Amino acid sequence: xxxxxTPIPVPSSAPIPAPLDVAADLLALLGDTRTEPRxxxxxxxxxxAVAADLPVLLWGEPGIGKTAALTxxxxxxxxxxxxVIASVHEPTDFxxxxxxxxxxxxxxxxxxxxxxxxxxxxxxxxxxFLDELxxxxxxxxxxxxxxVLERRVGALTLPPGVRIVxxxxxxxxxxxxxxxxxxxxxxxxxxxxxxxxxxxxRGLGGTWPRATLPRLDxxxxxxxxxxxxxxxxxxxxxxxxxxxxxPGDETRRGGPWPSPRSWDMTLRLIAFATVAGSSRxxxxxxxxxxxxxxxxxxxxxxxxxxxxPDPEDLLADxxxxxxxxxxxxxxxxxxxxxxxxxxxxxxxRWDAAWALLARAAETGPPDLVVVPATTLxxxxxxxxxxxxxxxxxxxxxxxxxxxxxxxxxxxxxx
Amino acid sequence: xxAPAAPPVPAAQALDHDKLYTARLYAVRVRPYLATALFAxxxxxxRAVPTMGVDRHWRMYVSPAFVDRTPMRELAGVWVHEVAxxxxxxxxxxxxxARDLGSVGDGAAERLRVNIAGDFxxxxxxxxxxLPRPAGxxxxxxxxxxxxxxxxxxxxAVRITPRTADMAWLDCGSGADGHDRPWExxxxxxxxxxxxxxxxxxxxxxxxxKGSPGTAPEGWKRWAEQVCHPTQxxxxxxxxxxxxxxxxxxxxxxxxxxxPARRAASLPGVVLPGLRRTPPHVAVVVDTSGSVSDTELxxxxxxxxxxxxxxxxxxxxxxxxxxxxxxxxxxxLCADAEIPLVGGGGTDLRAGFARALRLTPRPDxxxxxxxxxxxxxxxxxxxxxxxxxxxxxSRTDQDDEEDDRLWRPPAWxxxxxIG
Numbered sequence: 001x002x003x004x005x006t007p008i009p010v011p012s013s014a015p016i017p018a019p020l021d022v023a024a025d026l027l028a029l030l031g032d033t034r035t036e037p038r039x040x041x042x043x044x045x046x047x048x049a050v051a052a053d054l055p056v057l058l059w060g061e062p063g064i065g066k067t068a069a070l071t072x073x074x075x076x077x078x079x080x081x082x083x084v085i086a087s088v089h090e091p092t093d094f095x096x097x098x099x100x101x102x103x104x105x106x107x108x109x110x111x112x113x114x115x116x117x118x119x120x121x122x123x124x125x126x127x128x129f130l131d132e133l134x135x136x137x138x139x140x141x142x143x144x145x146x147x148v149l150e151r152r153v154g155a156l157t158l159p160p161g162v163r164i165v166x167x168x169x170x171x172x173x174x175x176x177x178x179x180x181x182x183x184x185x186x187x188x189x190x191x192x193x194x195x196x197x198x199x200x201x202r203g204l205g206g207t208w209p210r211a212t213l214p215r216l217d218x219x220x221x222x223x224x225x226x227x228x229x230x231x232x233x234x235x236x237x238x239x240x241x242x243x244x245x246x247p248g249d250e251t252r253r254g255g256p257w258p259s260p261r262s263w264d265m266t267l268r269l270i271a272f273a274t275v276a277g278s279s280r281x282x283x284x285x286x287x288x289x290x291x292x293x294x295x296x297x298x299x300x301x302x303x304x305x306x307x308x309p310d311p312e313d314l315l316a317d318x319x320x321x322x323x324x325x326x327x328x329x330x331x332x333x334x335x336x337x338x339x340x341x342x343x344x345x346x347x348x349r350w351d352a353a354w355a356l357l358a359r360a361a362e363t364g365p366p367d368l369v370v371v372p373a374t375t376l377x378x379x380x381x382x383x384x385x386x387x388x389x390x391x392x393x394x395x396x397x398x399x400x401x402x403x404x405x406x407x408x409x410x411x412x413x414x
Numbered sequence: 415x416x417a418p419a420a421p422p423v424p425a426a427q428a429l430d431h432d433k434l435y436t437a438r439l440y441a442v443r444v445r446p447y448l449a450t451a452l453f454a455x456x457x458x459x460x461r462a463v464p465t466m467g468v469d470r471h472w473r474m475y476v477s478p479a480f481v482d483r484t485p486m487r488e489l490a491g492v493w494v495h496e497v498a499x500x501x502x503x504x505x506x507x508x509x510x511x512a513r514d515l516g517s518v519g520d521g522a523a524e525r526l527r528v529n530i531a532g533d534f535x536x537x538x539x540x541x542x543x544x545l546p547r548p549a550g551x552x553x554x555x556x557x558x559x560x561x562x563x564x565x566x567x568x569x570x571a572v573r574i575t576p577r578t579a580d581m582a583w584l585d586c587g588s589g590a591d592g593h594d595r596p597w598e599x600x601x602x603x604x605x606x607x608x609x610x611x612x613x614x615x616x617x618x619x620x621x622x623x624k625g626s627p628g629t630a631p632e633g634w635k636r637w638a639e640q641v642c643h644p645t646q647x648x649x650x651x652x653x654x655x656x657x658x659x660x661x662x663x664x665x666x667x668x669x670x671x672x673x674p675a676r677r678a679a680s681l682p683g684v685v686l687p688g689l690r691r692t693p694p695h696v697a698v699v700v701d702t703s704g705s706v707s708d709t710e711l712x713x714x715x716x717x718x719x720x721x722x723x724x725x726x727x728x729x730x731x732x733x734x735x736x737x738x739x740x741x742x743x744x745x746x747l748c749a750d751a752e753i754p755l756v757g758g759g760g761t762d763l764r765a766g767f768a769r770a771l772r773l774t775p776r777p778d779x780x781x782x783x784x785x786x787x788x789x790x791x792x793x794x795x796x797x798x799x800x801x802x803x804x805x806x807x808s809r810t811d812q813d814d815e816e817d818d819r820l821w822r823p824p825a826w827x828x829x830x831x832i833g
Contacts, residue, residue: 091669091687098685137689139669280610294642297617304614325605327453328615365431367439368453399432402486403440 038209045285058167060193079127086136094143096154111154125161134168180254190289214276224274235302258291311340318355334372358392366396429459429478437489444544456605462597467587470505471606499590504532508592528591531568539633655828659779659798660694697770697777701784703738703761737766761788794826801827
């Protein structure tokens with residue numbers, strides 16, 4: 001308070017604002033960023049896994065925006081976000097505080113839950129983000145994993161409307177590296193979180209990406225379940241070794257590996273990705289994060305094969321057949337047709353296959369027709385005439401003749 | 415086929431599709447294991463490209479004039495060469511190299527170096543067996559380098575000199591070095607393969623080679639093995655093994671109910687656990703026999719020290735036992751003291767084990783560095799054991815089964831191959 005004898009200097013112009021007000025204005029100006037729509041495969045994969053109600057574990061270096069991504073996801077899903085940083089908590093915060101009542105022998109010891117859990121249960125829905133899982137002491141991690149996998153905090157059970165995402169730093173960047181045991185690793189969908197250089201640069205320049213999350217299409221549900229079941233059952237029927245395989249070496253121990261449980265999770269994720277119409281990149285991240293890289297690749301290759309046109313459909317109507325554009329897939333489709341003819345040889349099927357090959361030779365590169373045509377010619381039975389369609393393959397035959405290895409160079413020069 | 419959005423080619427300069435596809439069919443016949451990858455390439459005729467080049471989206475840009483003047487079998491060789499660039503991920507590796515080394519000022523020269531190094535890696539084993547070597551094809555022998563190395567190794571050796579200036583045999587495009595070219599359609603152009611599709615093609619080719627390795631040369635078999643089971647750096651493996659060995663014994667910081675927390679006084683009626691720290695004790699047994707070099711030992715010891723630091727341990731809790739045929743003194747590691755690694759005779763690590771286990775306090779984990787030319791203890795020691803094994807050619811004079819069992823690292827130890 002200035003005394004009345006000293007006059008207060010009155011500024012001639014506008015009043016001088018308090019320093020913190022200027023700072024607040026500057027902060028507001030810095031925070032004034034625009035957003036632009038941009039496809040984000042990572043976020044899409046995460047949102048699908050969250051929608052499928054599977055426990056997700058994000059692996060990412062510190063400070064690359066995992067929390068920011070979760071905030072965006074919570075906004076999109078319209079769920080209140082609760083962030084719990086694991087490394088600053090004690091195990092009792094997750095397993096409940098043992099409160100001794102007046103007669104513990106009779107009433108037992110109540111495990112009192114922390115306030116955030118009570119709030120989540122009262123809300124009935126929400127997104128719970130457990131950050132820095134890997135830097136917490138082991139006892140805290142054990143208590144947390146019980147929360148993630150059993151959805152229990154002390155005596156409380158979290159309602160089904162609460163979705164849980166955990167985040168950990170990869171061993172390489174975490175000082176006191178954390179070993180996830182194989183049984184636990186098997187229960188998670190592991191998603192690698194990386195930053196994209198140009199996104200960060202554009203964002204710091206004032207334009208952050210805004211991901212449009214997949215919408216689930218209610219009309220495709222039965223078809224999606226059927227497709228997911230066919231894919232997983234088909235692959236595991238053909239490759240029994242993939243059903244259960246413990247990780248062998250040291251560094252893969254904390255990663256995803258195939259087991260009946262994780263295949264079940266994979267099936268669920270394929271169905272969700274199909275309903276959402278997600279791209280192959282998203283599905284690849286999800287599948288490989290659930291059963292591991294090798295089995296994941298095999299499953300994706302199997303899905304590719306399932307997406308090829310059915311040989312029987314092609315043989316039924318060769319004139320209207322639509323063959324895949326890409327060379328290697330087109331060749332696989334033609335090989336499938338020839339294999340179908342070999343399984344049930346019949347005159348009309350044989351002719352239809354020739355018509356298909358002729359069509360393929362006319363609508364695309366002729367060289368990939370050669371091997372199927374050679375195989376098909378060998379399937380000929382006595383009494384089958386050469387079909388008229390074979391004329392249309394003349395160019396291919398000539399090409400095949402020119403590509404024969406000369407005997408002289410067969411030895412090869414080293 | 416959709417018309418690709420490339421510069422139009424006049425009729426006089428039209429691409430001889432027949433010859434190009436004949437060459438591809440020939441390439442498939444002599445290199446059946448590459449069929450999937452060869453068929454997955456999309457041909458884009460353009461006059462902007464000097465010869466033939468690929469981009470990272472598996473499009474192949476072809477100059478019609480080049481197809482006209484090149485014999486069919488040499489064209490097949492170029493097909494295989496370009497597809498090898500893509501399968502071996504030279505664009506991704508080129509990007510990584512550029513990032514690690516920092517972009518060197520002269521882009522064109524750097525690009526040429528990466529392309530040449532990549533060509534060396536490919537050309538040392540793709541020709542022959544029906545594919546004639548094209549006239550200008552680069553081989554590592556031209557620069558007096560050994561065949562069978564990787565692009566990264568060759569890149570260190572390739573310097574742009576007047577002698578290399580005329581080595582620009584093919585401009586293989588961005589698929590070979592990761593630098594975009596003006597004629598390329600880019601990621602949004604027609605008919606490119608998405609990253610996931612590219613990975614799937616690579617994986618299928620690798621599986622094919624692994625499934626029937628009969629015809630593929632050694633270099634391709636190595637590549638396929640690498641794609642299916644990427645090798646892990648030994649430092650990560652050693653770190654993982656040591657971490658799990660130490661943490662299994664309950665070392666490190668953790669909560670325990672053995673002592674009440676200090677905060678418990680203010681919360682009557684609530685039982686709280688207290689946080690205790692038990693830093694890990696690590697004993698390192700070092701094989702100082704004549705057959706292990708000091709460089710090997712130095713790098714391994716550094717690694718153990720760094721790991722122990724990271725585990726929340728202290729340097730003075732790492733004890734090193736030097737051991738050849740007898741165990742020498744056990745020394746504590748200190749901040750800047752030298753570890754006297756005495757020894758140099760024959761090897762019997764059993765003495766080293768016994769010495770390390772007699773230490774007080776008892777070690778939480780035991781790390782052994784050796785080349786494996788030693789007998790091992792009969793029984794598992796009382797703590798987790800990690801064996802860092804320096805690679806040596808396998809012993810051939812071990813016929814005796816009893817003897818052989820003695821010389822193999824035991825099953826109770828986690829073995830990490832180093833180097």
